[in-house]
Amino acid sequence: MGFGDKISNAAEDAKGKAKEKIGDATDNENLENEGRADQASATAKKVGENVKDAADNAKDGAKDLFNK
Secondary structure: OOOHHHHHHHHHHHHHHHHHHHHHOOOOOHHHHHHHHHHHHHHHHHHHHHHHHHHHHHHHHHHHHOOO
């Protein structure tokens, strides 16, 4: 996962948490739901990047095994 992607995902998650809290404090269900959606999106992106990283690591490990 690139550093820029990590920052972007963390920012989206933080934005979602803020929206959810503000929505809760103001009894604005739409804003709360937007916040939850932003957090879910950020989490999905993090999971996708983690899977990609794991696949890259496995590929690199396999190369190392065969190059010995």
